[in-house]
Amino acid sequence: KRKRLVEIAEKYDVLIVEDDPYGDLRYEGDPIDPIFKIGGQNRVLLLRTFSKILSPGLRLGIVIGNKTIIRKMVMAKQASDLCTPSLTQRIAARYLQRHDLLAQLKPTIALYRDKRDLMLAELEKNFGDMKGFHWTKPDGGLFIWFTLPESFNTGEMLEMGKAENVLFVPGEAFSLDNTCKNSMRLSFCLPPREDIIEGVRRLKKIVVEYGKEKNIL
Numbered sequence: 001k002r003k004r005l006v007e008i009a010e011k012y013d014v015l016i017v018e019d020d021p022y023g024d025l026r027y028e029g030d031p032i033d034p035i036f037k038i039g040g041q042n043r044v045l046l047l048r049t050f051s052k053i054l055s056p057g058l059r060l061g062i063v064i065g066n067k068t069i070i071r072k073m074v075m076a077k078q079a080s081d082l083c084t085p086s087l088t089q090r091i092a093a094r095y096l097q098r099h100d101l102l103a104q105l106k107p108t109i110a111l112y113r114d115k116r117d118l119m120l121a122e123l124e125k126n127f128g129d130m131k132g133f134h135w136t137k138p139d140g141g142l143f144i145w146f147t148l149p150e151s152f153n154t155g156e157m158l159e160m161g162k163a164e165n166v167l168f169v170p171g172e173a174f175s176l177d178n179t180c181k182n183s184m185r186l187s188f189c190l191p192p193r194e195d196i197i198e199g200v201r202r203l204k205k206i207v208v209e210y211g212k213e214k215n216i217l
């Protein structure tokens with residue numbers, strides 16, 4: 001898919017902005033080359049962030065790409081906020097000097113892998129025998145993409161979720177053409193194990209309630 005994307009971008013001569021906050025959070029399978037590596041710096045601008053691998057509060061990211069484009073970005077950034085705080089930049093730089101970031105990530109990755117496996121197991125327990133319900137088994141990142149039968153609208157279900165203290169991102173938020181209304185993004189990153197178990201249990205309750213209300217289950 002990534003190679004094909006680069007081919008298409010070359011054909012129509014457009015730039016690809018590769019937003020890659022999760023590349024280092026990989027739980028299994030071989031690492032996948034960034035599009036940047038395939039397309040090169042004149043075709044791809046690679047964005048990375050410290051938010052998911054060190055600390056979101058630093059508000060620090062990295063851009064790798066063509067010098068001319070980055071110079072323009074620096075000018076735009078100067079116009080908007082003068083400069084990213086040098087204090088947080090120094091904190092991150094010092095951290096990188098003293099620690100092997102990828103080695104430091106290993107326990108984090110083990111923790112997230114365990115939570116991913118737990119959420120997958122709980123989804124299987126609660127929805128495994130329900131027709132039309134399926135979900136991804138991600139090799140990395142922080143999320144599971146959960147798809148319900150087509151007559152479900154996860155945007156409408158959000159309020160019911162809030163009432164039960166269960167939050168998800170309705171699939172529509174990831175679509176440009178009003179599709180994905182029957183999907184939702186679930187995060188397994190922050191909640192402790194017991195909340196994942198309880199959260200999926202409540203999600204099932206919401207699904208059953210919504211399904212009965214709409215006469216679709």
Ligand SMILES: *Cc1c(COP(=O)(O)O)cnc(C)c1O
Nearest residue numbers: 019021049050051052056060061
């Ligand atoms: C977290 C995230 C980012 C980066 O967020 P910052 O905290 O602003 O660096 C970018 N894209 C996606 C998809 C993310 O999840």
